[in-house]
Amino acid sequence: MAGGQAGTPETRPDTVCRIGEVAFKNPVVMASGTFGFGREYGSFYDLGRLGGISGKGLTLHPRPGNPGIRVYETASGMLNSVGLENPGIPAFLEQECPFWETLGTVRIVNLGGGTVQEYAEGARLIDADARIREREGRRAVDLIELNISCPNVKAGGIAYGIRTEAAREVVREVRGATILPLMVKLSPGAEDLVGMAQMCEEEGADAVSLINTVPGMKIDVRRRRSVFDNLYAGLSGPAVKPIALRMVHQVCRNVNLPVVGMGGISSAEDVLEFIMAGAEAVQVGTYNFVNVQAGAELAAGIERFMVAEGIRSLSEIRGIL
Amino acid sequence: MAGGQAGTPETRPDTVCRIGEVAFKNPVVMASGTFGFGREYGSFYDLGRLGGISGKGLTLHPRPGNPGIRVYETASGMLNSVGLENPGIPAFLEQECPFWETLGTVRIVNLGGGTVQEYAEGARLIDADARIREREGRRAVDLIELNISCPNVKAGGIAYGIRTEAAREVVREVRGATILPLMVKLSPGAEDLVGMAQMCEEEGADAVSLINTVPGMKIDVRRRRSVFDNLYAGLSGPAVKPIALRMVHQVCRNVNLPVVGMGGISSAEDVLEFIMAGAEAVQVGTYNFVNVQAGAELAAGIERFMVAEGIRSLSEIRGIL
Amino acid sequence: MAIVISNRRTAEGIYVMHAEGRFEARPGQFFMVRGWGGYPLLSRPLSVYDQDETGVKFLYKAAGEGTALLSRLRPGDDVALLGPLGNGFPLAQAQGRVALVGGGIGIAPLYYAARHLERADLYLGFSEEAYEEREFRALGHPVEINLGGIVLDTVDFDAYDTVWVCGPEPMLRAAQIKSGLSSGRADVYLSLENRMACGVGACLVCSVGSPGGRRKACVDGPVFRAGEVVLA
């Protein structure tokens, strides 16, 4: 077991979480887009202390992302408009996967796309790469997280994640394109969030994660225009936590899939709230910017809480509400 | 004109806003549920300086509201679970309307209900009272704000404001029950917010207002239960502002009705953002708890901004985005 | 806006702040206090611990984020005060033998209350360490200090005409039960500490059940007759 944590082996509480065959040593997963591919934070603590890492969102082809201002601080939150800047899946497989092979934590590829075909082809590339490595006894990717919040190029930019039937097509195609475990990341802007999650279950997803950022806006009243070239941007951070927790609770009550909850988590107590709401594990995004040690400290904090409250396994409190 | 504001008559910018025949001297309206019926704040400043007041939400019959804890502070926001505690419409008409008759500001009744019939009957009572007063040359109510976020008793507690067709019934019945101008207050939880607003336009509403509080949750991890007896509660305050502004912008782009925007407003600049997003006027809720002078200060701050920026009328900047 | 005159630590995590201004608070009233800008969002209700011509004093515990920020204010800093608010203790009814019972930081409003009474027996309970004991004793009333026990148990309600209780919720509930069981004449009042937002009666988040309908802790209270409120 990874060192550096409190408690003797016998007293150490059981923090393992599972999505199908994939076991996370603890529920703390770093959220896509906030943790690069892990290298940057690897100099601050041992990434092996994390439950998992979801890498920066990838698309088939490289993308430059959005022009203009990309971040704006709001009350206890931030708006971002990175716009899926990424090196493309082939570059990821070549440049980052060798590093990912060395990580002692669950490795999640966050997959985006502008068309159903692009999504599916991206999934096939990742799948093919995984098979090759598998044959060589190596592994770099444990799970695909499908980000359906991407704007649908063909539907004029409306995100796939809004309408269940638009999203179904993406989930079905990607499900068919890979044998890797599949988690679908839901947007809080979904018209029917619970229906969306149920659709994922129907289509054979192994888990759902939520919430992605909440669409928000900031106007510069002096310039009389949006701060962001892209008009709207995505809100994250503590401001959204009450909303995220409620959504996670609603979804957990209505699907039989493991749910990975996120949105504004910035303390071990916050993590436990999501677990009590029914989440199998959580993701931590914006809090990394507040505290570079976020991952290690949350993982340790959860154990401390469990010891203090006499909780031997997270399953004792999961979904208690 | 109301005194106490800056600028000579000639230089004073035009801040008048309109919903049909109803003219607000400025865009600052106090939000329902945060301002009682105005009496409490009337001892801190002249309520005549406000654009308007939306009173505490009323239902046909008195309601005790929710048991248990009713407020919980979150990061830059608050969750409330008041649950429509109110004295009932008859008591309001008798006890508060004489006071409202004396107010030099737009007076809005916020109307709730658990069944379509209850809503409609409430509207009829208010309408009948207004007609009687009218005959006597008096007026206490200028506008009805229909709160469709109330839980639908018959549908097992799901709010009317989620599904457009459930809300349509309420809007139609209430529209038919009164000749008073009608504004419909939308919930951010609506499955299709823009469709909801368009429905209001179709059904003959004079305006829409948004956003009501965002459903949220808080778990007490030590007690392993929700802080609120009612499980979920409503999030308001600065935390939700980016979301509210985006929603107001989306609705303004897609309906031809005047829109009254709200959610987290706590400065004159915030008000101007909503106006630039297309709002005719705004409402201010939670900020009253931060600053008892909120209404007077925002009204003055808007004028100052307009003078500084050379804006002679709000119509110059309304919907500029 | 008021100016902080002094803000001293009087025990572990317990502070006394003196803020400048001429107020006319009655015992048992409170202020909504704010020593910061927009964050945290809500102001914090604090009882009047004492008041004189120079200003008002608060005795408070650094419990969470807001009160921790208050504890960092230094002389000369601004602090926003809204008040005095609430009904306060029913001074006129404090006849006969009077007991004031405080648990922990709940002793705060009792000092100023005791200053207004000719004679009152003070029962002050603390879980570990007593604070402001000297100040209370200097008032000249009999003071009984209880450490680590249940202060209510040391008070014989039947021996009093008037009992005012202020402390944590379990203590208020216990006092309510005790007053119901008591065969005596004691008129028992509780000072509630409901969570508040507006503090002025406009938002109803502090509402408390009572036989005669809901009451607002911020304007109809915070002091209620024990039989008058339904505690959660």
Added chain:
Amino acid sequence: MAIVISNRRTAEGIYVMHAEGRFEARPGQFFMVRGWGGYPLLSRPLSVYDQDETGVKFLYKAAGEGTALLSRLRPGDDVALLGPLGNGFPLAQAQGRVALVGGGIGIAPLYYAARHLERADLYLGFSEEAYEEREFRALGHPVEINLGGIVLDTVDFDAYDTVWVCGPEPMLRAAQIKSGLSSGRADVYLSLENRMACGVGACLVCSVGSPGGRRKACVDGPVFRAGEVVLA
């Protein structure tokens, strides 16, 4: 966590903070600075103004909420410092005649930079009042102060081999244009002030366009060759 040694106002709204710790920052590098708990959310990037064995110094302007909070820190208070971060100025390339041009608070990184150079001409522009002038002059380099004008206009790029510019965005854009027009040999570098979140290269919010693809201002910068970045 570092401890504040001193935090003095040096001009209207301008402060110098000295924080304890042994750092090995190079000129032009910066720290993500945080003098509070959870609010405001993001840390603030501040350049290294100076550094010695006792600690690091920041010269900063109380611009908004975060820096206003920083300005209220007192000796002994905690301040969280993440860094040193970024590439810093290319000291090795600073050959021949060197000009350092700073606009307003953009002068901050130039002091520590100048300390590392044998000789540099310093051009410091201020809109109203000059600050830290004495400190800069004490470095022994020629210092030209410009008040209320356009400091860039006073610099003849063609007279230099190396020009480092730090200041508000319009000034950086002007410097970029000027360096493009310049017929000379000057190697012009700009220190960008893009908004940042993580500061360590993980979030891409500070990304800036360049002919060779996007670059991260926090790790590939904040110092870039003028021709290397596409300013908005």
